[in-house]
Amino acid sequence: MQTKNTNDTLTRVNDVFTPESNVVHVEIDNIPCKAYEGESVLSVLEAHDKIQISKNDHQQVAGAYCGMGICFCCTVSINNLKRRACKTIVKEGMKIDTQKNTEDIVEAQFLENIKNN
Numbered sequence: 001m002q003t004k005n006t007n008d009t010l011t012r013v014n015d016v017f018t019p020e021s022n023v024v025h026v027e028i029d030n031i032p033c034k035a036y037e038g039e040s041v042l043s044v045l046e047a048h049d050k051i052q053i054s055k056n057d058h059q060q061v062a063g064a065y066c067g068m069g070i071c072f073c074c075t076v077s078i079n080n081l082k083r084r085a086c087k088t089i090v091k092e093g094m095k096i097d098t099q100k101n102t103e104d105i106v107e108a109q110f111l112e113n114i115k116n117n
Helices: 041-047 102-116
Strands: 004-006 009-011 023-028 031-036 075-078 081-084 095-097
Antiparallel strands (some): 004 009, 075 081
16 A cells, blocks of 8 residues: 655555544655654654665665564664654654665764764
8 A cells, every 4th residue: 555645745544543642744755744742753654654664784675573672673764863763752843764774874964964063
């Protein structure tokens, strides 16, 4: 199943129930989408049918495996920092990039540090 993309916005398609908490706005791969206060980044990704989220150093794409922070298979770039999607709570304005491997994230961090100094 593909994520529904309506007017350049991702639509949630895999919610088990309708969330009742406050909406926060994030970007997944440069596309605006809704998330809910208190949910993990992994939950947001899965709700938007984004299951192939990480890429290893051999350029193989993978999804979350354990969902509890042990395997690191859900590593994504959040605001250009390497983070585990299952252990990170979503916040307003987050920029989440999937399928970036460690080298991509480290390079982005390096360039950001140069820009800020």
